[in-house]
Amino acid sequence: MTRELHLSVALGSAGPRSAAHWTGLVQLAELGALDFVTLDDSLDPADGDGRLDAVAVLAYAAARTSRIGLIPTVTTTHTEPFHTSSALATLDFVSEGRAGWLVDVSTTGEAARAVGRRDPAPAPELWAEAADAAEVAARLWDSWEDDAEIRDAGTGRFIDRDKLHYIDFEGPRFSVRGPSIVPRPPQGRPPIAVVLDAQGRDGRWELAARHAEIVLLDAAGPAAAREARTELLKRAGRNDLRVLIRVTESPDRLPELLADWHAEAGTDGFHLVTTDPTEELPAVIHDVVPALRARGLFRATHSGRTLRDHLGLIRPDSRYAVRTETAL
Numbered sequence: 001m002t003r004e005l006h007l008s009v010a011l012g013s014a015g016p017r018s019a020a021h022w023t024g025l026v027q028l029a030e031l032g033a034l035d036f037v038t039l040d041d042s043l044d045p046a047d048g049d050g051r052l053d054a055v056a057v058l059a060y061a062a063a064r065t066s067r068i069g070l071i072p073t074v075t076t077t078h079t080e081p082f083h084t085s086s087a088l089a090t091l092d093f094v095s096e097g098r099a100g101w102l103v104d105v106s107t108t109g110e111a112a113r114a115v116g117r118r119d120p121a122p123a124p125e126l127w128a129e130a131a132d133a134a135e136v137a138a139r140l141w142d143s144w145e146d147d148a149e150i151r152d153a154g155t156g157r158f159i160d161r162d163k164l165h166y167i168d169f170e171g172p173r174f175s176v177r178g179p180s181i182v183p184r185p186p187q188g189r190p191p192i193a194v195v196l197d198a199q200g201r202d203g204r205w206e207l208a209a210r211h212a213e214i215v216l217l218d219a220a221g222p223a224a225a226r227e228a229r230t231e232l233l234k235r236a237g238r239n240d241l242r243v244l245i246r247v248t249e250s251p252d253r254l255p256e257l258l259a260d261w262h263a264e265a266g267t268d269g270f271h272l273v274t275t276d277p278t279e280e281l282p283a284v285i286h287d288v289v290p291a292l293r294a295r296g297l298f299r300a301t302h303s304g305r306t307l308r309d310h311l312g313l314i315r316p317d318s319r320y321a322v323r324t325e326t327a328l
Helices: 019-031 054-062 081-094 109-115 123-142 203-211 222-236 251-265 277-294 307-311 319-327
Strands: 006-013 036-040 069-075 101-104 149-152 157-159 192-197 214-218 242-247 269-273
Touching: 006 019, 006 242, 006 277, 019 036, 019 054, 019 277, 036 054, 054 069, 054 081, 069 081, 069 307, 081 123, 101 123, 123 192, 123 203, 123 319, 192 203, 203 222, 214 222, 222 242, 222 251, 242 251, 251 269, 251 277
Parallel strands: 006 036, 006 269, 036 069, 069 101, 101 192, 192 214, 214 242, 242 269
Antiparallel strands: 149 157
């Protein structure tokens, strides 16, 4: 039986084009039934001229698409985890369950000076902080049980306060009490994505093992990708982890390359990294995707509704709801 692959695309950085420009690319990617798009972001002024906020751009695109997953980059270095979790939960509501989060950190002095809150820090320290931010976001998304909203006009009760929970996170870098100010997102928890190098074993690996459900993997070849996936699953101790190899290649060579790697690497699919999405994405959708379908490797349309549906990931229960049921 042919094993279908997951396919996604990196649109690059959200600047200096308009939100309508990026939305046109997202709509094209949706036409090809891709699992999701990623949109980069950075707080470093040197990384772009007039960059738009990636979460806001994808919120604009969400209202003009209906199936494709939407994953913005959000750095954890100069942002509050409470605000990050609220923004991504809101994107999940706006998109009706299609949001994810590509976790990144800001290491440059330019980014630090632009924000003006703290000095630059070494990457290992920042990725340890990112892991704490991911933990806080997950707890905040769980802090409202699914049925916490009552909306009973007769009694004037909007929420059941017994179904809202303090998360009481205490870490070396920050503390967050909670609960969230946003109800539990449609997906329960928007999937967390991390970019990893197959040859590295740094803090990103620890974050991925603990929190990620999507790994975007840079690997030199299928054997390295297979080895990295095996180790990631072993570290994570769970199977809800999708490993997609990042690929930068000319579209005319992609169908054969992807088919060969998919057979040899044993990974879950590919994240196509474009250098010029305006030029390259049409060839991906109109040439590469049909060629993969002809090989029986890629679906004809989205069969589900949410990003979790596309990736075959279950919707997690609220950890606090589980505790309540256990106590009873």
